[in-house]
Amino acid sequence: MGGWTQALADNLGGTEAGLKLILGQLAGYPILLLYRKLLSNKDPNLQHVYFTLTGLFLGYWVIGPCVTHGIYAIIFTYLLLVIAGGSFLSVVVSFVFHITYLLTGYWFTAGEDYDISWTMPQCVLCLRLIGLTVDVYDGFQQKLNKKSLTPEQEKNCLVEIPSIIEMLSHSFFIGGYFVGPQFSMKKFKSFATPDYHRTLPSSPSRFGFRRLLIGIAYLLGHVIGSQFYPEDWPDQLEFAATSYPAKLIGLMFWVKIILAKYVSIWLMAEGVCVVSGLSYVGKDEAGVPDWTGCRNVKLRRLETASQFGHYIEAFNINTNGWAAYYVYKRLKFLNNKLISQVATLVFLAIWHGWYIGYYLTFVNEFIVMKFESEFFKIWTQSSKVTKWRHHPSFQTLTSIFGWLYVHFFLAHCFLPFPLKTAHRILKAYGSLYFVHLIFYLGWPVWAVPLKQYLHYSRGPKAQGGGGDEKAKRRTSSKDDNQNQKNDIAAPAPTKQE
Incomplete structure (x- = not known):
């Protein structure tokens, strides 16, 4: 830590860890534009190596040597699948191991103020590896009884255990490593093939960069708004001294400013997945390409919600x-x-x-x-x-x-x-x-x-x-x-x- 990123964070009034997270996520855009230009038509194993190395490099730059925690979790899951993959026991062991590992990390890194540490990408990886174990289990159940799965399970199930390089690539893919989104191994393996990219109807870059620009707008709203309503405002003496009506009105602005932080980083991550082509889910009824497969927020519904059910949706x-x-x-x-x-x-x-x-x-x-x-x-x-x-x-x-x-x-x-x-x-x-x-x-x-x-x-x-x-x-x-x-x-x- 320190150096130019610390100086820039100080000038912007933020933390170096937060700045590195944003810059690390933004680095995914040129990395995946380069991938689509030079590697998307190459051998899948070469693509997986590229995703692994770029993800590990950026992960190390953002969170330091603690990036190894993700490697440990991946190796454990791979060995578990080799030894007992497809069994119900493997699902239970995977669930217990990854939740315990994550909670242990929370215990040793916890503080009253929010801090970005290795547990942030680890919580994403926890769900990804548990889901992978379940998908392998479903695949083996399908071998035993082809009618045992729902259509949704058939879409995601894996009839073969992924290789270690596929698991590393799936986990460290920069579009989903830091803050998500989640995507199945089956979808990811299909994405990392020349045939997948040859079937894309058009370039996803325009839609991807549009999500990036919207994300930057939300980030600016968060940064500017936090000058007036910081995240810990309800815990400050100023809040206690504020009149009751002003508290109620101020909290309406406060919560939108705080949530804008999450919306912004999700939009940036989604844009990376869109630019790569991973988010393509087919064409809509009008024949327009749909790039929303990695979407984590519906902006129009979010901003016009008239029920909490809308907000949750x-x-x-x-x-x-x-x-x-x-x-x-x-x-x-x-x-x-x-x-x-x-x-x-x-x-x-x-x-x-x-x-x-x-x-x-x-x-x-x-x-x-x-x-x-x-x-x-x-x-x-x-x-x-x-x-x-x-x-x-x-x-x-x-x-x-x-x-x-x-x-x-x-x-x-x-x-x-x-x-x-x-x-x-x-x-x-x-x-x-x-x-x-x-x-x-x-x-x-x-x-x-x-x-x-x-x-x-x-x-x-x-x-x-x-x-x-x-x-x-x-x-x-x-x-x-x-x-x-x-x-x-x-x-x-x-x-x-």
Whole structure:
């Protein structure tokens, strides 16, 4: 550490680790443009060597010698697959090993303030290697019974154990190494072949650089906004001294400024995957190439969200897809959606680390999604709402009020995540009089007069009571299989995953 990067970070008012992360991610653009120009039509093994070496070099430059932790995890997984790949035991051992390794890393690197360390790419690698083990297991199950897998599992399963160079390449591919996104080994192996690139309908560079520019805009918004509302603002004396109305309004700006950091780095990483060609998922109904296979955020849905369900659908969607596919759906044998959702959220909370703030964020999310599920059941079955829908301003007004509702309570639900520790969280919540808990946990009380006012009935859903909205959500959710939500509440923002 030190040198020109430290001097530049000081001048910009940031940290050297953060600057190196951004520069390391940006380096992926020329690296993969060079790859497409010179190597995309070469032997797959040569391509895998290129991805491995470039990823290792940039990883070492960003996080130093600790890049070896990723190598250890990959070698362990490779040996596990060679010895027991395809067995249920291999899945259990892989899961326990990678989660334990990650949690141990969190324990030794933890601090009250967020810091970029080797655990950041390791949390991405943890999911990737667990997913790889499951895909091999599915492939071996398919050999035993061709009808045992779902179409989604057939798309991702591996009937052969990948080579060590393929695993290193898959893990250190610079488009997904630092902050994601997740993509299956089967998709990646197909990508690293000359045939794949010959079938691309056009150059992806324009779309990729557009995502980069949007990401830079979000980053600038975060940097400038943080001068007024820093990440630890709810823990500062200035926050405690601020009037209550100013706190509530200021938090609406604060949360957008903080989340812009995650959006920006995800967009930069997505752009790298797009430029490489990896994100191609075919053509849409109009015959236009679709480059959104590695998308981790839906910007239009995110910025116009009028329900928390919209926000969850649009934010960190790639990790949501991983959790839905590898955890939630694997718990189908429990025959209970609620238990599967809770188990998946607990897994994601553990994956984030030890801090109670992560767990409280997921508790908040569960409470909010439970509330919205019950509220919209009343709303869509209200005879009074059915009449309101015929008014020309209904959609506009409900969208405005919904947007205000989401962005008012978003900060309160997200607040534990950046503050992390119990004493900081309780101090901030105390100064806010726990307004979000009063609202959401008080729902059973104020739901009674609301039902009476809206003329709620338990009969069939009122005409027009949400069908259009669901259709819109299905349309806007058209993604690569790995980006599907699949009825699970989504995780909170990860440590740049």
